[in-house]
Amino acid sequence: xxxxxxxxxxxxxxxxxxxxxxxxxxxxxxxxxxxxxxxxxxxxxxxxxxxxxxxxxxxxxxxxxxxxxxxxxxxxxxxxxxxxxxxxxxxxxxxxxxxxxxxxxxxxxxxxxxxxxxxxxxxxxxxxxxxxxxxxxxxxxxxxxxxxxxxxxxxxxxxxxxxxxxxxxxxxxxxxxxxxxxxxxxxxxxxxxxxxxxxxxxxxxxxxxxxxxxxxxx
Ligand code: ADP
Ligand code: NI
Numbered sequence: 245x246x247x248x249x250x251x252x253x254x255x256x257x258x259x260x261x262x263x264x265x266x267x268x269x270x271x272x273x274x275x276x277x278x279x280x281x282x283x284x285x286x287x288x289x290x291x292x293x294x295x296x297x298x299x300x301x302x303x304x305x306x307x308x309x310x311x312x313x314x315x316x317x318x319x320x321x322x323x324x325x326x327x328x329x330x331x332x333x334x335x336x337x338x339x340x341x342x343x344x345x346x347x348x349x350x351x352x353x354x355x356x357x358x359x360x361x362x363x364x365x366x367x368x369x370x371x372x373x374x375x376x377x378x379x380x381x382x383x384x385x386x387x388x389x390x391x392x393x394x395x396x397x398x399x400x401x402x403x404x405x406x407x408x409x410x411x412x413x414x415x416x417x418x419x420x421x422x423x424x425x426x427x428x429x430x431x432x433x434x435x436x437x438x439x440x441x442x443x444x445x446x447x448x449x450x451x452x453x454x455x456x457x458x459x460x461x462x
Contacts (some may be wrong), residue, residue, distance in 0.1 A: 249293070270381070271297070275294060275298060276378040277436075292334060293365055296345075337376050344358060345365055345369065351404070351409055371440060373423065377442075394458065398418065400414070400418040400422050403422065420451060
């Protein structure tokens with residue numbers, strides 16, 4: 245088995261029980277999107293991009309109940325990568341991308357610089373939050389977290405820090421205004437910006453239709 249095949253198996257086991265929209269099918273699409281972007285980015289390192297894309301949610305704090313479980317998952321992953329002979333340098337590059345690519349990390353001007361490899365993985369993951377599947381992921385996430393679907397009396401609020409961003413008082417429809425609709429202007433690569441255009445429009449159409457149906461009784 246190649247290293248990437250072993251990493252794929254590791255990821256599938258780690259995410260097997262996820263029900264919040266970060267399951268293996270999400271990862272498959274992030275890898276596919278990263279591969280599409282890679283075609284136009286000759287300076288990138290395909291191994292680093294694919295490894296980080298495969299592993300980017302394995303120790304995500306949304307999947308764990310507390311910080312010590314996140315640290316445990318992280319050190320488990322580090323041992324695994326060493327055991328399959330990924331170099332220490334590559335391990336550091338993969339972890340740096342995973343630790344600095346997330347949306348929540350970028351809130352309040354906290355974003356660290358990503359090189360082209362990190363920019364590709366970030367774009368691929370962000371594109372998963374734009375479009376038709378993104379709509380279903382947001383609704384699934386909201387349901388799992390017991391969030392309100394929609395309440396026109398609760399206005400969207402752009403978070404200034406991670407705690408505000410994770411606040412459960414907001415609604416799933418607000419999440420579109422608080423994150424999903426902002427993504428098209430926060431992408432790094434031209435390839436990703438092109439892919440985002442029709443996906444973004446689809447979400448606008450969805451929101452217009454949703455509100456028209458909601459207001460039917462008024
Ligand atoms: P990151 O993992 O990059 O910090 P998020 O925490 O926003 O990004 O999580 C990724 C995905 O989880 C989102 O794209 C969305 O599908 C879903 N999600 C996160 N927060 C919410 C929310 N408050 N309401 C609905 N969906 C959410
Ligand atoms: Ni992801």
